[in-house]
Amino acid sequence: MIELEDVYKYYKSNGHRKVVLNHISLEFQAGRSYGILGVNGAGKSTLVRILAGTELPNGGRVRRKVRVSWPLGFSGGLHPKLTGRENVKFISRIYGQDPRKIITFVEDFAEVGAYMDVPIMTYSSGMIARLAFGLSMSIDFDCYLIDEVTAVGDARFAARCKEEFDRRRKKADIVMVSHAMSTIKDYCDRGIVLAGGQMHVFRDVDDAIELYKKLNA
Incomplete structure (x- = not known):
């Protein structure tokens, strides 16, 4: 591996x-x-x-x-002056994914609403974490790397993160x-x-x- x-x-x-x-x-x-x-x-x-x-x-x-994934929820690869949508589109292309499919997933998962079209330098730390986690989950990896973070946000969103991650790890290593x-x-x-x-x-x-x-x- x-x-x-x-x-x-x-x-x-x-x-x-x-x-x-x-x-x-x-x-x-x-x-x-x-x-x-x-x-x-x-x-x-x-x-x-x-x-x-x-x-x-x-x-x-x-x-x-x-x-191999980047560290789960890692936001260091996001450009602060680009919008959430632009960041997701850029990263999806790097990994050879369909940008429309990835954007749809992240937009639904991260729940940042209209902020998808706002530079992420205006995001709260929680919004950045949700966007980063959603982006991590939007691409299928063979191995996921995790550094302490398995869920972010409130209890409802944390439960959703855990459910999505549990689904992914059934067919991937950690x-x-x-x-x-x-x-x-x-x-x-x-x-x-x-x-x-x-x-x-x-x-x-x-x-x-x-x-x-x-x-x-």
Whole structure:
């Protein structure tokens, strides 16, 4: 599905180099969903961005053999001066989708009304989140990347998000970051603990959670 080959990632801060992925090689297998755990600052979100291709490693390669989503609900790819409709049309074309079909889905799902034709720089944070989540759900991916976000908005909209996502994950794999152990158990059948630049992979999610709790104690 996705293969990391000797991936190396670090950040420089105050003259120091912090390594978050230290020459990692790992294959995320098709037909499996992975929960990524780790203490704050371990590099979980960095890993998701590298898997998505929205951030590059300092060394090594990432091979994607399936269509991988951007991080679910990620709004960083939306242009603030374009309208919601223009953003959706642009992204649908990048992914080879029918713009009319995608716009119809997002317009119905996001429920931003007339704001679809207004620059998103005028949107509230909630409206941007709904548009981004709707756009994430409008395209069929083989693997969905999730960084904490599985639903946005009020209780009714959150329930709708969960229903749509549950429908999609029946035929797609997941790589998920979450601090909610119950969510990891519900969605994932493999566990990865990221610590000290290394990835510890577990076939049993409970074993991954046990190590995570020890590290977080």
